Amino acid sequence: MSTAILNPKAQFLLGAGLDVLHFESKEWLDHINLWKDEITFFNVVLKKKSTAEKSNSNYQKILNNIDTIYNDLFQDLEQSIIEHEKLLSKIEKGDKGLSDNDYREKHQQILLRMNTFTKDFVKFKKMLFDYEKGL
Known part of the structure; x- marks a missing residue:
């Protein structure tokens, strides 16, 4: 039985030079900065809602998700990349006791986190857009 590679790019990148992995890390930071801007925008839009809408449990759930995303996930991901x-x-x-293999292993872990977060963030935005369309 063979195992399918979920993301063929991941396998390629982990064998790539450190400069390529460094570039990908910089891209991740750019993505996080864009996501921060999106969250700020969503927060502004949601806070303009009427008092009746603010008592809606879905509204409260969205606000809590925004706080969690911004305070925990973005900061944690960003710190991990830094x-x-x-x-x-x-x-x-050339510090002793370190190898590029350590870097590659950590890169793989962050790559998986970024992929998971990207999928979750898309789901969150869909939920937000559906909520907005429903009003």
Whole structure:
């Protein structure tokens, strides 16, 4: 029985040079910055709702999701990527006890987190858009 590769790009990237992985890390930070802007926009739109709408449980659920996304997930992901980039810097300086394999393993972990978050964020935005259309 063979195992299917869910993301063929992931396998390619993990065998790529550190400069390619560094570039992908920078892309992740750009994505997070865009997502932060989107969340800020969504928050502004939602806070303009009438008092009656604000008592809706779906409305409260969306606001709680926004707070969780912004406060926990973005900051945690961003910090993980920044620490990941610091590890690359140490590897390039030749610090003892570090290898590019450490960097690649961490990169794979962050890649999986980014993929999961991207899917979850798309679901969240769909829920928000459906809520807005329903009003």
